[in-house]
Amino acid sequence: MVFRDASGRTLEDYPRPSMAVDTAVLTYTPDAALAVVLVQATDPAGWRLPGTFLHPGETLADAVQRSLAAKAGITDLVPAQLHVFDAPGRDDRGWVLSVAHLATVPFDRLHLDGQLTRLATIDAVGSLPYDHNAIIEFAVAELRARYAASPDPEGLLPEAFTILELRQLHEAVAGAPLQRDTFRRAMLPGLVATGGLQRGQLGKPAELYRRAAGRREATTD
Amino acid sequence: MVFRDASGRTLEDYPRPSMAVDTAVLTYTPDAALAVVLVQATDPAGWRLPGTFLHPGETLADAVQRSLAAKAGITDLVPAQLHVFDAPGRDDRGWVLSVAHLATVPFDRLHLDGQLTRLATIDAVGSLPYDHNAIIEFAVAELRARYAASPDPEGLLPEAFTILELRQLHEAVAGAPLQRDTFRRAMLPGLVATGGLQRGQLGKPAELYRRAAGRREATTD
């Protein structure tokens, strides 16, 4: 069926923008920092967020996966839409709207190639082209909301972890220190002890936990 | 500056989708119900959310304003982006992405024309074409989040109101009854007594309030 409006024009007669996706891939580094993946571009040269133009018939989520699989060797992502950036002059190459996305990846599943890709710590990202700094702001705010309620909902830690490791992750995400005892009591309902202990450190060995199956909120019941 | 990719193609050589906006305009009716504005279309005939295609150089927010000013006589909106609906087959007229929006309007600022526009109560919207039912779900969820913390943040009530009227509005938004005394105590920090009373009803006259200037959250300080 061909659509025609009041003036008899079909859908193809209307000017259309180019549609892009740009993704903030967030990870948690071994030195306890929240970091974002940047890629090197040539055209306006410099570091920026990985992105691509939407292909015909393709889903936004698929475009995100396609743009990241090559550049960062990441698969099985669950990208989340954040916001559409639509300022008319945001891209000097033409009329381009970008749908900003967030994806989280455990550090050991990242395979960055070094020349074309690098990690930047969240509080030390430089000035990026387009509105990519604003996209990172959006992404971090979204991640903070997710981490407020339950223990490591994105699975950035390995299978088993101590509560200290969990708290350091949550502090990196929140960008602020968290109460030691309150944090423990808030997270315990969502955790299951593995029975193992973490030895070799000074002090009493810490119990190892994994996330509870039901991905519980921090409540009593 | 003309952009060319590795194959020498410019931005215009890439296929592009049509970009639309669809808006859930929510209001609060005199009979204490949350309702959404629907418009009558001819092309696939039936009721649907008001929307339009994005014009060149136009902002999404501007397109929302343009599509609503005519059809519902509403101006000075502050539309909020909700989500991009991008399923390849969502529109049988072609490849159309829609950016769903939420706008709230006090009932007495609505000027619906009757033949082409009507209100539907939220829990009695019928089955709408495309993904317009999902858009309404998104919009109501967003409104609920906003109304959880502060008194009538969208200004759906008139200047002065009683706490009973405020609670009835919040119950319509939440879709569930709220505790009478708890609600009052939670909202009072964000309210200012006007000094007036609401008379003429049976029972003790209720004090009239307006929203506090600072749009305070429900806390003590």
Added chain:
DNA sequence: CTAATAGTGTCTATCAGACACTATTAG
């Protein structure tokens, strides 16, 4: 007066913040 609604006092359970205490390890 009665019926109805507005507004408040208060008890209980829960929870965050704060702090100190006990428990268990390395060295």
Added chain:
DNA sequence: CTAATAGTGTCTGATAGACACTATTAG
């Protein structure tokens, strides 16, 4: 032993839910 970290007990203040009480009106 000492130093350091893990884990817990407990007090305080704030708050939600529940319930009952007082206050003030219409009729």
